[in-house]
């Protein structure tokens with residue numbers, strides 16, 4: 310199998326949304342961001358609501374086109390969405406008309422793959438949803454749905470997996486459980502992950518590096534490396550210190 | 564169904580037994596009225612046994628079901644429906660009094676139950692033949708209407724170019740009742756059958772186009788974006804995301820289409836097409852055969868209701884992922 314790479318170079322990316330014709334002027338969502346995300350790295354994008362995190366993530370996914378600048382993945386400028394870059398939204402956006410197994414199988418169907426049962430089962434097991442194969446999304450809790458969405462993205466072996474506030478709508482306990490599952494998957498599959506969040510603890514718990522962003526128009530303010538081994542202790546002094554540091558950068562007094 | 568299963572919790576056994584025997588009691592009452600009251604002098608037609616027979620059969624069946632319930636506690640569905648069944652027979656009995664027994668309304672226009680049943684007994688083969696003709700016409704028209712409606716709905720909903728050219732056409736011609744096209748259709752097509760197929764297809768096509776279109780437009784944009792990040796082609800997004808996502812609306816469109824196709828069918832048959840139930844009713848009306856008219860209406864009611872039931876079964880199968888869809 311080809312080595313999974315997943316290096317992302319963000320070169321001077323700017324995004325200006327055009328005026329909407331209802332009197333609103335153009336919106337500069339991102340003001341010249343440059344950064345490099347290394348293969349297999351886990352990066353968190355953090356910043357206040359409305360600062361342009363989703364916009365940047367959608368540009369990385371290829372769903373939005375930057376007004377200026379380029380995004381290079383493993384040496385190739387991205388020109389649109391691709392199977393190499395999976396995306397998980399805040400609400401799981403599972404297809405409600407498909408069962409869990411059919412949702413997970415969806416990407417393989419698009420790729421005309423045959424005999425996919427074993428693989429589908431493998432990924433359902435991976436996210437701990439064995440036994441729920443024939444249920445419909447509406448029968449699952451929010452946390453379970455989000456795990457299905459992760460399995461649905463992972464099964465295509467993307468080099469890069471992008472998350473837009475994937476756990477934002479979940480309760481604290483479910484969220485912490487999913488954090489550990491996500492780290493587990495990330496360590497097993499060695500892919501590049503970028504997660505957008507506005508939860509400092511989530512960012513510090515998951516990421517190798519935390520990218521802090523300023524309010525609109527977003528610029529990359531500071532990159533905070535988190536050199537703590539997994540599993541991380543949320544109550545350790547180092548962890549708390551890093552949280553305070555990120556909060557300080559984001560201009561909140563802890 | 565949930566209503567029936569709650570029944571035993573809500574009602575004490577005695578009340579439930581009374582409920583079970585309501586239908587047979589009502590039927591018995593209706594039967595007594597039929598047997599002991601004399602026919603009105605104004606009704607000149609000779610007496611026929613069919614109505615009495617139907618009441619007898621209904622009595623035997625409901626008594627059997629009620630007793631079965633009494634001893635086993637089963638047949639809950641019947642117990643639940645018992646009031647309704649009894650009510651239907653009481654209304655029927657009342658109509659029998661008003662027509663056959665006391666001739667309170669014009670017997671020419673309002674034939675007694677036994678003379679309506681007589682038509683079904685004597686004329687069933689011809690009625691069935693007419694039903695066959697109607698069914699063939701309806702299903703052919705529906706097939707064309709549903710297919711074209713889905714195609715135009717998807718094209719307009721998905722492609723901006725198609726929408727640019729087709730939307731105004733749909734908006735202009737769609738709301739016109741397809742029966743307004745009867746003169747045009749009759750001269751444009753070689754046979755009245757073809758013309759009717761066209762009219763039925765037209766009346767089905769419009770609601771299906773509109774609802775398929777709006778269904779597709781309302782599919783969440785994220786559903787397409789997820790497919791995009793898995794490398795979906797345009798065709799895959801149409802067939803695997805847009806259409807399944809729009810299916811609830813599409814079924815509403817098909818339902819509306821079927822309902823308007825019934826209207827068009829009846830109108831077409833009463834105006835141009837030879838044979839068919841609508842034609843039968845219109846023909847009998849012209850020769851003052853009102854018992855036959857009512858028998859025809861009865862056939863229509865049963866068969867249309869059956870068709871809608873089948874439609875809802877199909878819909879329920881396709882939309883089984885939806886919670887709490889309307890039961891028919």
Ligand SMILES: Nc1ncnc2c1ncn2[C@@H]1O[C@H](COP(=O)(O)OP(=O)(O)O)[C@@H](O)[C@H]1O
Nearest residue numbers: 326336338357358359360361362363364365525
């Ligand atoms: N499609 C769009 N058209 C116009 N403005 C947009 C659009 N999407 C986002 N914006 C604006 O861009 C800014 C950044 O939005 P977003 O990236 O969603 O922020 P975040 O995810 O950090 O909350 C916001 O002010 C938002 O209103």
Ligand SMILES: [Mg+2]
Nearest residue numbers: 359362363364
């Ligand atoms: Mg956002």
